[in-house]
Amino acid sequence: MSEASQAAQSPTEYIQHHLANLVHNVQPGGGFWTVHVDTVVTSMILGVLAFGLLYLISRKVTAGVPGKAQAFFELVYDFVDGQVKDIFSSGDRRFIVGLSFTVFVWVILMNAMDFLPIDYFAGFMENVLHIHSWKPVPTSDINTTLALSLTVIGLVIIYSVKAKGFGGYMHELFCTPFGSFPLLWPLNFLFQMIELISKPLSLALRLYGNMYAGEIIFLLIAMLGAAGIGGALVGGLLHAGWAIFHILIVALQAFIFMMLTAVYMAMAHEHH
């Protein structure tokens, strides 16, 4: 619901205000050398909390009867491990599981920040901490999703070279999908490059798009609150409905990101 201080804003201003990052210029003038403080701080707090907690649990794991924390940890681990096993059945999958697990846990937590009621959160930041703009969902920042997907693709390239050797990887780049005839090399290479670029782009944009759109819809619903008591009631109902639906999106997007990470990593080990 809108606050009194925002009543004077136009809807466009309201939305833009909510979607603005807290910006810190590392170098004067900004440009590339700016940092979205909210994105970095939120995601790092979530990551440190989640993986720190899991680390504490993992120090006390037992092969006997697991405690509740360990049982939950094992549930998530078994889920990720099972998915990876289905995709990549031959060879040592520990690193792929570790990578997929990290992606799944971190992304689902960052996505889950979308459940925080936007205006209450913004109000808390504005009125208590006096921070003017704070975007709570790190994955609705293209920088986060691109960072994730580019890291994944970097690891895919590293593991391709590791699994097939540099020559093998180059052979794959130039001789597939059309064949090893020298005249086809440029065409093969072009296709491979398109694939290599489209992978991280599609990964990053899918997650970013879903979370950004979700946030915008929350904002649009919240604007109903400006239409008086009736609008507030309808807005509340719609908000609840969209939040419930969003539970699916949050988990699904994290799952898709994890699965595609595992698939790309498994493909890196495949020989053509």
Next chain:
Amino acid sequence: MNINMTLLLQAIGFGIFIFFTYKFVLPPLANAIEGRRRQIADGLAEAEKGKASLATAQTEVDKIVAEAKAKASEIVALAEKQRTATIDASKGEAKAAGEREKQMAADEIAQLSVKAKAELRDRVADLAVAGAERILKREINPQVHSDLLGQLKAEL
């Protein structure tokens, strides 16, 4: 959509999280799960073994029970035989004892009757001598007629 230094920071953070998770968080859990899997497999194998040994023990038990039953019936038969033997033996013994007792009584009776007869003979002889004495009135000299008297005694 402005791509900036945030990307680098997030990538660095992501890399650290991957490394930390892969190196420190997951291995103990994976080991524990693997250990439990092994424990369960061992337990199942152990149970299978236990079942097999139980079956062999059962056959062993059956054999022992059958043997014991046979032995018991054997013992019972033996005891039966021994009992009848003992009864027969004691019966015979008792009969023999009775027989002996009877014999002894008969002997005694015979002895007594002989003795009584002898006594009676003496008395009758005395009586006869006394009677004769009275009749003959000192006619008979005991020394002279002792032979005759002895003959009479023997005749009685």
